[in-house]
Amino acid sequence: MKYFKVFIITTIIAVTVLSILYLTKFARRIQEYTFLGEDSFNIVLYTTSDNSFSDGSIKDLLDYIENLQNGFGVKFINLGYVGDKEILERKLSRITKENGRYIILDICVNDKMVNKDTILLRVEKNENYDSNINYANKIRDILNKDRVNILGESKCYMQEFGDKALRVEISSKNTINDAKKLIDKVMYAIFKTITDGEI
Numbered sequence: 596m597k598y599f600k601v602f603i604i605t606t607i608i609a610v611t612v613l614s615i616l617y618l619t620k621f622a623r624r625i626q627e628y629t630f631l632g633e634d635s636f637n638i639v640l641y642t643t644s645d646n647s648f649s650d651g652s653i654k655d656l657l658d659y660i661e662n663l664q665n666g667f668g669v670k671f672i673n674l675g676y677v678g679d680k681e682i683l684e685r686k687l688s689r690i691t692k693e694n695g696r697y698i699i700l701d702i703c704v705n706d707k708m709v710n711k712d713t714i715l716l717r718v719e720k721n722e723n724y725d726s727n728i729n730y731a732n733k734i735r736d737i738l739n740k741d742r743v744n745i746l747g748e749s750k751c752y753m754q755e756f757g758d759k760a761l762r763v764e765i766s767s768k769n770t771i772n773d774a775k776k777l778i779d780k781v782m783y784a785i786f787k788t789i790t791d792g793e794i
Contacts, residue, residue: 635695636789639687639757641674644703644764651771653704659775660702660782669789670695687756696794697757698785702778708766713742714777717762720747730759733793737784759794 640660642653654675661673672690677683691697705715716731718724728747735743763781765774788794 646704699757699760701762711768715764
């Protein structure tokens, strides 16, 4: 009877310890894939382009990104078309003062791009150039450099705001559905950099 009690107590202790270890491991996995409040990720979308696709507008693409991607632990802020630099600067300044991490994306339609399957990432040559160009290279690497070109620019809009900032350009020769497929690739790469802790 004495050995039976020892066996029962030992079994209870062993089960308790194993349960605690399992729950700790499970909690770490959840934490790994969940963005904490102070580290919340926000993606600010806007366009400085008034060009459109062969069968749809850039506004349709911005709305598509916001509606499809919301709920993945990242908050989307869709500013729509902002053509005035001062207004855009005020909006971005106000938004990025809040706690959290910010990726700023200027999604544009380029009517001079010859190949409609190309994604062009423009990075402004400013004080954040090294950080942003490295980020653009990570996106290109994730997409296996498949038709992703990167250009350093002397002037893009507002790339001094946020943790990372890029101008993403897609050819106007695309239909809106083709543009959605291309932007899905870009968003996949961005989410991968977030979950991999590369931002």
